[in-house]
Amino acid sequence: MSRIGKLPLSLPKGVDVSTAGQTVKVKGPLGELNRTLSEGISVTIEDGIVTVARASEQKHHKALHGLSRALIANMVKGVSEGFSTEQELVGVGYRAANTGNLLELTLGFSHNVAFELPKEIKIETKTERGKNPTIILKAIDNELLGQVAAKIRSFRPPEPYKGKGIKFAGEVLRRKAGKSAGK
Numbered sequence: 132m133s134r135i136g137k138l139p140l141s142l143p144k145g146v147d148v149s150t151a152g153q154t155v156k157v158k159g160p161l162g163e164l165n166r167t168l169s170e171g172i173s174v175t176i177e178d179g180i181v182t183v184a185r186a187s188e189q190k191h192h193k194a195l196h197g198l199s200r201a202l203i204a205n206m207v208k209g210v211s212e213g214f215s216t217e218q219e220l221v222g223v224g225y226r227a228a229n230t231g232n233l234l235e236l237t238l239g240f241s242h243n244v245a246f247e248l249p250k251e252i253k254i255e256t257k258t259e260r261g262k263n264p265t266i267i268l269k270a271i272d273n274e275l276l277g278q279v280a281a282k283i284r285s286f287r288p289p290e291p292y293k294g295k296g297i298k299f300a301g302e303v304l305r306r307k308a309g310k311s312a313g314k
Contacts, residue, residue, distance in 0.1 A: 136196035140181040140204055143211045148181055148203075150174050155203060159210025162271045166206060172199045181207075209271035216280045219263040222295035225287075227256045227264045234266070238287040238297075246286070252279055265300070 142148060146159040153168045168174065171186035172195055183200040185192040208214070220227055226237040234254060236244040248254055248268075252275065255267040266283065270276040280299070289296035291307045298304065 134197070136183055136185070136200045138200065140183075140200065140207065142179045142181065142207060146207055146211050148174075148176050148207070150176070155206070157203070157206040157210050159207070161210050161213050164206045164210060164272060166202060168199050168202075169195050172196065174199075174203065205273045209273055213269055213271050214273045214276050215267060215269040216276060217300035218266045218268075218280065218283060218297055219300055220266070220297055221263050221289065222287075222293075225264060225295075226258065227266050229254050229256050234283070236283075236286060236297075239295075244286050246283065248279060249275060251275060266297075 143159075146157065149156045149158075153170065153172075155166050155168060155174055157164050171189075171192045173184050173186070175182050175184070181203060183196060183203065185196040220236070220238070222239060224237065224239060228235050232248040232250060232252070232254060234246045234248060234256075236246065238244060251270055251272060253269040255269075257265045257267070268276055268280055268283075270279075284297045284299070287296045289298045289302075289304050291305060292309050294304050294306065
């Protein structure tokens with residue numbers, strides 16, 4: 132049996148989970164999320180505890196068992212606490228500014244990069260003297276947050292020699308030595 136899939140999931144205060152067929156709806160203080168689960172996966176809710184079960188021991192159902200439980204756990208955490216990610220812009224002259232949900236990045240190109248974020252994501256940019264500019268993204272949907280953060284990082288991924296680019300806060304980059312001195 133799946134080690135993650137068989138774990139029961141207790142619901143925090145203020146979070147309500149309901150099912151209709153294969154659709155799971157999670158409602159909490161920060162918002163509401165829906166997800167349609169695959170066939171062969173069933174969800175039961177009893178006394179504030181959610182359990183996920185699979186229909187058979189087929190490899191396909193075993194793979195989806197733990198995944199489904201993890202997705203529901205992320206939905207519950209999202210509507211109760213929310214998710215956030217932080218990115219740093221490393222490089223001379225690299226800047227970030229936002230007006231509403233439009234992120235404008237200066238990344239050393241001949242033009243600024245403008246990126247329209249989905250309405251579900253809240254953005255904040257910080258620029259402090261002596262520190263790298265920072266982008267903070269917050270959302271209740273972990274999957275969408277990860278996709279948007281990866282898209283922002285793809286505009287200028289960190290390079291291995293000087294480490295210039297957009298990186299996640301706390302990310303450790305593999306660095307290369309570069310050219311060695313002549314003989």
